[in-house]
Amino acid sequence: MDMQEQLRRMEEEAQSELSRIADRAGLDALRLKMLGKKGELTQLLRSMGQLPAQERPQAGQMINAVRERLTAKMDELESRIRKMERQKKLEREAIDVTEPRAHTPIGTAHPISLVQDQLLKVFTGMGFDVVEGPEVELDMFNFELLNLPKNHPARDAQDTFYIEENIVLRTHTSPVQARTMLSRKPPIRIVCPGRVYRADEVDATHSPVFHQMEGLVIDEDVTMADLKGTLDAFAKALYGEGVTTRFRPSFFPFTEPSAEVDLTCMNCHGKGCRVCKGTGWIEVLGAGMVNPKVLDMCGIDSKKYSGFAFGVGLERIVMLRYGITDMRALYEGDVRFLSQFRED
Numbered sequence: 300m301d302m303q304e305q306l307r308r309m310e311e312e313a314q315s316e317l318s319r320i321a322d323r324a325g326l327d328a329l330r331l332k333m334l335g336k337k338g339e340l341t342q343l344l345r346s347m348g349q350l351p352a353q354e355r356p357q358a359g360q361m362i363n364a365v366r367e368r369l370t371a372k373m374d375e376l377e378s379r380i381r382k383m384e385r386q387k388k389l390e391r392e393a394i395d396v397t398e399p400r401a402h403t404p405i406g407t408a409h410p411i412s413l414v415q416d417q418l419l420k421v422f423t424g425m426g427f428d429v430v431e432g433p434e435v436e437l438d439m440f441n442f443e444l445l446n447l448p449k450n451h452p453a454r455d456a457q458d459t460f461y462i463e464e465n466i467v468l469r470t471h472t473s474p475v476q477a478r479t480m481l482s483r484k485p486p487i488r489i490v491c492p493g494r495v496y497r498a499d500e501v502d503a504t505h506s507p508v509f510h511q512m513e514g515l516v517i518d519e520d521v522t523m524a525d526l527k528g529t530l531d532a533f534a535k536a537l538y539g540e541g542v543t544t545r546f547r548p549s550f551f552p553f554t555e556p557s558a559e560v561d562l563t564c565m566n567c568h569g570k571g572c573r574v575c576k577g578t579g580w581i582e583v584l585g586a587g588m589v590n591p592k593v594l595d596m597c598g599i600d601s602k603k604y605s606g607f608a609f610g611v612g613l614e615r616i617v618m619l620r621y622g623i624t625d626m627r628a629l630y631e632g633d634v635r636f637l638s639q640f641r642e643d
């Protein structure tokens with residue numbers, strides 16, 4: 300068989316193989332078989348040395364022409380295969396956005412946050428601003444400007460954690476009152492929620508860290524009737540129309556007069572039960588008319604302005620609201636406990 304014939308068959312065979320190949324492995328194998336180091340065309344080219352010298356240029360041209368045609372076909376097939384592969388990859392990696400996903404548990408707001416948010420809603424609804432203050436506080440704001448000078452016996456009731464001689468973890472949210480009076484002009488109407496600290500032993504009703512919300516209103520002609528009306532509206536917003544407030548005389552250095560404020564027991568609606576120890580009332584607030592001395596110390600003219608203030612402990616409200624009997628449950632972070640407070 301002469302070389303020309305051999306070349307023709309070789310090309311024909313390669314063409315027919317090409318038309319059957321559908322993947323990269325097949326193509327690679329054919330490329331190797333024809334054009335590899337030991338490939339058929341390569342060997343044919345090498346065997347040209349045996350031809351008479353005058354036939355060599357023509358033979359070389361023919362072999363090269365076949366190689367170019369085959370190479371072009373193979374390249375074309377390769378680009379088709381690449382497209383197919385890309386298409387398959389896209390299909391494989393496609394994301395079905397309609398597919399329901401595995402259940403991921405969603406956290407819940409802490410019961411203290413739930414109650415705090417609810418109180419804030421009630422007071423902002425009455426036109427109060429929300430103000431926050433630092434938890435690491437100067438003795439001056441926590442005590443002195445609230446009429447609790449050094450060595451005042453009332454300080455004993457709020458024994459606290461001292462950072463330095465004049466820096467304490469705040470024992471109540473009342474220092475935010477002093478800060479606000481010094482930085483704003485009346486009329487002032489604020490509530491100040493936040494964490495407070497006292498050197499208390501942990502038990503079912505005490506924790507060294509707890510939460511309060513302070514209220515302060517200062518304007519001309521503010522009276523005790525405004526205090527009573529505001530707290531009554533607050534009690535009703537929180538627990539419903541049947542709930543009212545009862546004021547009992549008390550003492551706080553920063554208010555004069557001062558009161559402990561009870562709400563109608565939300566468990567028995569005043570009839571008397573285990574929760575209110577038969578009294579029909581539950582103590583939740585301290586309140587009073589801002590002591591004129593405090594107004595003056597904080598740069599507000601007590602002859603022109605008067606005001607009222609109150610402080611609510613949030614834990615107590617949370618425990619009453621949800622029937623929690625041990626305060627420690629609020630701080631242990633047990634998901635089985637906390638997940639019960641989902642409010643959807």
Ligand code: DAH
Nearest residue numbers: 471554585586587608609610
């Ligand atoms: N600061 C008081 C406490 O922690 C609560 C309180 C009582 C705040 C009377 C007030 C107030 O603003 O007028 O026990």
